[in-house]
Amino acid sequence: MNESIIAALQARFGEQTCKVQVTRDAMPTCWVPADKIVAVLQYLKSDVNMPYRMLYDLTAIDERAYKRAQNGHIHFDFAVVYNLFSFERNDFLRLKVGLRGEYPNLPSITHIWPAANWYEREVYDMFGIRFDGHPLLKRILMPTTWQGHPLRKEHPARATEMGPFRLFDEKVDREQEALQFRPEEWGLKRQSDDSDFMFLNIGPQHPGTHGVLRIILQLDGEDIVDAVPDIGFHHRGAEKMGERQSWHTYIPYTDRIDYLGGVMNNLAYLLAVEKLAGIEVPLRAQVIRVMLCEFFRIASHLVWYGTFAQDVGQLSPVFYMFTDRERIFEIIEAVCGGRMHPNWFRIGGVAQDLPNGWDKLVREFIKYFPPKLREYDKMVMQNAIFKARTVGIGIYTLEEAIDWGVTGPGLRACGLEWDMRKMRPYSGYENFAFEVPTAANGDCYDRALVRIEEMRQSLRIIEQCLEHMPAGDFKSHHPLATPPVKQYTMHDIETLIHHFLNVSWGPVIPAGEAMSCIEATKGWNGYYLISDGNTSPYRVRVRTPSFPHMQMIPYISRGYTVADLLSILGGMDYVLADIDR
Template sequence: MADDGKQAPVPEIVQELFNRFGENSFTVQHTRDGMPTLWVDKTRIVEVLRHLKTGVSRPYKMLYDLTAIDERLRKHREGQPPADFTVVYQLLSIERDMARPYGGDLRLKVALQGEFPSLPTVTTVYVNANWYEREVWDLFGIVFDGHPNLRRIMLPPRFQGHPLRKEHPARATEFDPFVLDQMRQDLDQEALLFKPEEWGMKRGTENEDFMFLNLGPNHPSAHGAFRIVLQLDGEEIVDCVPDIGYHHRGAEKMGERQSWHSYIPYTDRIDYLGGVMNNLPYLMSIEKLAGIKVPPRAQTIRIMMSEFFRITSHLLFYGTYAQDVGAMSPVFYMFVDRQKAYDVIEAVTGHRMHPAWFRIGGVAHDLPAGWDRLVREFVEYMPKRLDEYQKAALENSILIARTRDIAAYNTEEAQEWGVTGPGLRATGLAYDLRKARPYCGYENFDFEIPVASHGDVYDRCVVRVEEMRQSIRIIKQCLENMPEGPYKADHPLTTPPPKDRTLKDIETLITHFLQVSWGPVIPHGEAAMMVEATKGINSFYLTSDGSTMSYRTRIRTPSFAHLQQIPAVIRGHMVPDLIAYIASIDFVMADVDR
């Protein structure tokens, strides 16, 4: 039975699995987001995943996410198999999604018993499971048997414990004071030394030695605290090892200690160039759990501000991308125009980069007087500037020579590594969540999905430039068709309640006080919502146990998947090609490390 008590039809893929493996091989779980969710025995997970990837029509080519849940303190697990820990696999079939909207997702779960359980690795089926399994082991202590190199990925090598387990403290004040003496510092530095043999690399051939070069984690071309160790034969890259985690600050753990409302500002800092676009999947997941329907005006405002942040993010990408391949002037012009967009954002929200302005059920306040004039000035000004940049950057012969046919990959390879967003569309696949499964009312807007065909460094820039033009087109439609009505839903769990009502009746005033100080009590259940963010698909998978805070907060970011792909694409290229490739990925380490 579904959560609302009505009998739900069996999804097509679930029936296919029943036919292949038998209905008794699975336990069906109904979730608030409606995503088909099946429990599988750990001895069969590899077999089931391989069948889904290669044995069904319209296969699930992408392992979208892999995470875990510590179930030991959870109270509401009705209808689910007994488990101390759960490993969760989320698959995406873009072919199914494009053929039949909302039909491309599938969630598989494996129940595990014991304090430090194990299950087979699925890297033999999905190569991008490598980093995800390392992350689960690092943060939960769950072992994946047969993994090629199960080692810490987010935390330092000598870190003690697994911090997403429920017994691990959530605040620094719960630990003893940290002391860094000389011995500890020396041991930590020793643990960070790169040993090629540990990564399956040879130090050289019979006739020559390879050179190993550290790039980062403090280097301007690394775009943040990102380290990549290169194995070089001369200037040719034989292999490389991306090393992440230098920016990890426990964003998911913080999501499990803050109230649903007070966690909103933390989401701004995930992709810190995406601003309110990070609020959106988090709040959409809460609203799905709580059954809140956001009014049309609030939805349109959300779309408008999200597209403003897409433009500011892409302008930063555009300028630094050109800079990384040798063009120094464009970045200064693009930062000027980025500030013009921030002027509009600040006028509407009161803040610039991190407004944390979306709220449960809507937005923080209504649009201010004069907002339409500012938005109109921007949408009339920006297209001409993009035309100028076309000549200065994309038609520049040096930029073209440095980026054409460099670090190219095709659609199949992109899906294998979990690539989404402009990096996927640059391969020729017109897949955009705003079209494939519209949210927030995107189905009411007229815009195109920019695509390219070569999937190289140049095309990844071309796609983003055209996306800015389409964002301007969407913002203009918001301007001309802004609905009337409330900016926030009239629902008891909307947080905070509409301000104008708090001084009219005591019940609303009490509700306002409780929901801001204590937090709303969100009904128990699970929901994951995805958005087409600035750098690819971003999603929040929230588990509520009927409390004032999330039981499990999972943040799936696009950049994590994109950096894992680097070695597969860059082998055989030169070091300067790697710099251009890194620039074309468009990532920030806060989005990777969380």
């Protein structure tokens, strides 16, 4: 399949238009000239057999400090990377465009994929690369007054590399001026032929936005004419921090991205690291990982379930569901020692083996939870007010979902039975029996139905982990697994030195690049990692599901009321740190 798409591209555009690069993840990867990229992408989306209909990710790399050009890698100043996905082929495709110059430019592809809008703005914000023809190329994560582009290699990575912060009166005035919302700057009009529009600011301290999110609404009475999401309040530079942490010490940072997903963030990152390093994870470690990921899927869905009901007027469910979440955290704490951010997965496996008595805790929860889900069905899903607020609200079709990069429950609510755990299994998911729930209408209610059934399927997976937990190692004996198993360090001085170096400096991961993609709590979560053969990543790209989902808010909110917007936001199930990183 990989060879067929490469052959199709070379036959259509010539070998010079598609120069192949070999990567550690074996994903088909081509370098495409800048003047051909729009035509190639249009062909891949619409004309090729079994097309690549989803723009999964769009990012960039500052290549100026990269020293390990190999395996078809071509050295440029910058590279823009397009990751596409084909459902018919069940495969990814990576296209790279090399750029030269201090502040290069490239044609926009927003006319091909609407999802490219925010991705191109992010690349401009972080790298200074301009996209010609973009409808509104301005900063998206950093303040408009920010100096520089943070993911360029010359930009400081630590506060200690900058001078002391001083807040002069002129700076206060400049920042306050930048916060003023001017509709014309966003392509919005202040009035129509027969009425004046009102602009309503929701957030960033509004309970309905579930965090520091600001949405400016253009209203005609109660009806939403347009919406402008303002993100970046929660941006902490997670990708930049990856460049100055060792491969091992970056693991706790991943916990804080989808902060409701816990160890699932670790897994997405570590799968990419393990591809780079060529590490095989023992079967027992794989099953332990799966069990804890599914516990966190239920915990995350419980937070969504309770707060969604609260958003549309039900106060009681959130208290019941947070109580059940505490039961899960008791199990997580007994196994990992931590709760929301246990930071428990390691390169090559997990930190420790399961403690004595873990099976009793898991068995009790499996018995306890199904009746609670049935109780919540009656309390929430069959409630007439809940149905009135969610049925037929925030609808999008399957084609629209794919165009905008929607994944996870939002995609399955449109009728597509697609779950990465089934279709592209990882960490041993192919060994588990479970169903992929779907719905048909693509509205807020159906997105809720899918998530609720997912909790039942997660219980099935956990029960299989309980009943069939294999014996064996909880961590690989590969020399790059970190930290190595302590008991072997006293055999000889070489092993002790190896342990000391891996703990203090971290492992040296072979040069190359690899991407992972998992079915996280909110959709597809992936890490695209580049190593130049050092103790730290050269580039860390975090592709989160909440970012493209939030971009869709204006599209699916137009024509609804302000009250409906809160239903749409609640039904989307996003996390602000997952958007901003």
